[in-house]
Amino acid sequence: MGRPGLKNMIGTELIKGYGLGNQLFFYITVRCLAREKNTDFGFVNPEQIGNVFHSNKGMYFMDIDMGKEISRQDMENYNIYHEQDDRLYMGNSVHDMTHGCYISGPDQGLMDVPDNTIVYGNMQSERYFEKYRDEIRQWLHVKEEAESYEYTADDLCIINLRGGEYTSCPELYLDRRYYLNAIRNMKKINPAMRFMVVTEDEVAARKVLPEFEIHHFDMGKDYVTIKNARYLILSNSSFAMVPVMCSTELKYAIAPKYWARHNISDGFWSSEQNIYSFLTYQDKKGRLFSADECQRELDEYKKTSRLYARRNIRPGKVVAFFQNIKRRLIYGWFFSKKILRSFERRTGIIKTYQG
Known part of the structure; x- marks a missing residue:
């Protein structure tokens, strides 16, 4: 039962610093939770939607219903729920040693929160929203003047490359x-397939795939170009996931297996929430896996992995010492490859796009 003076509601806070992909996952998960409970939805700081590090124009390409605004003064009247947060502490990076690598799957507790709750977390599991996919397409309907099918074709694959802080x-x-x-x-699907890169970071993209046409239009056109692509190669960025989920054009999409730890995983996912039924996953050797295959592998990994058994446990001083050595070796190899790629571009071994 709701508290006196407040409408029954499920909400979350839109915190400055999150990208559009994270914001839209927060939005759809909160709306789906509220829809499931037949209650209102709302947001603390709703004006933050669409204002991200590379665009501060808001959701100018959608008419998006933000529900009820929850004031900071009213927050104390709501329950607070934090989604399950499991992490692995590893010597892959300063981040993974300090904050841990996020690996959580869906949280049943999130789906069972009572009315008048503000929820926090990653909130990207398909289990939270799969029931309402058709409604989500309506909630995130693109304005007619912003819609574009310019790059919708059976012989064109859009590559979404994430640069920036990555x-x-x-x-x-x-x-x-x-x-x-x-x-x-x-190209096994269509030997004549053409490729074009859509990115928020053209400078970084030209260092990775200089031989292809590369674009950063604006946030809205990047979004609709991905949404309306028939073939996609995705990075491990949440920006592309909501337009892909809302697509009515998509025929096939490849994403990195293990998602945010594709490069270094021994079988864990960062995170399990990013296993989606509508994607095909590619490992480091170029082999392809269905979402069901990935989930079954992960379930077996959880049963046998010594690393997974130590989730949420910070290492002691001796282990941390050797993790630091491992981290430095990984960074050294990473930047050595950057130097090699630069040499290959400068000497013409890797061709550059001539538009």
């Missing part, structure tokens, strides 16, 4: 080899 993270930033393997897999 470019200095060896555990996170996808290597050129991932994209080349995915391109080869796409």
Whole structure:
């Protein structure tokens, strides 16, 4: 039963610093929770939607219903629920040693929260929203003047490359080899397939895939270009996931197996929430896996992995010492490959796009 003076509601807070992909996952999960409970939805700081590090124009390409605004003064009247947060502490990076690598799957507790609850978390599991996919397409309907099918074609594959802060993270930033393997897999579908890169970071993209046409239009057109693509090669960025989920054009999409730890995983996912039924996953050798295959592998991994058994446990001083050595070796190899790629571009071994 709701508290006196408040409407029954499920909400979350839109915190400055999150990208559009994270924001839209927060939005759809909260709306789906509220829809399931037949209650209102709302947000603390709703004006933050669409204002991200590379665009501060809001959701100018959608008419998006933000529900009821929850004021900061009213927050104390709501329950607070934090989604289950499981982490692995590993010597892959400063982040993974300090904050841990996020690996959580769906949280039944989140789906069972009572009315008048503000929820926090990652909130990207398909279990939270799969029942309402058709309604989500309506909630996130693109304005007619912003819609575009300019790059919708049966012989064109859009590559979504994430740059920005990823470019200095060896555990996170996808290597050129991932994209080349995915391109080869796409050409098995259509040997005449063309490729075009859509990215928020054209400078980084030209260092990874200089031989292809590369665009950063604006946030809205990047979104609709991905949404309306028939073939996609995805990075491990949440920006593309909601337009892909809302697509009515998509025929086939490849994403990195193990998602945010594709580069270094021994079988864990960062996170399990990013196993989606509508994607095909590619490992470091270019082999392809269905979502069901990935989930079954992960379930077996959880039963046998010594690393997974130590989730949420910070290492002691001796282990941390050796993790630091491992981290430095990973960083050294990562930046050595960057130097090699630069040499290959400058000497013409890797061709550059001539538009």
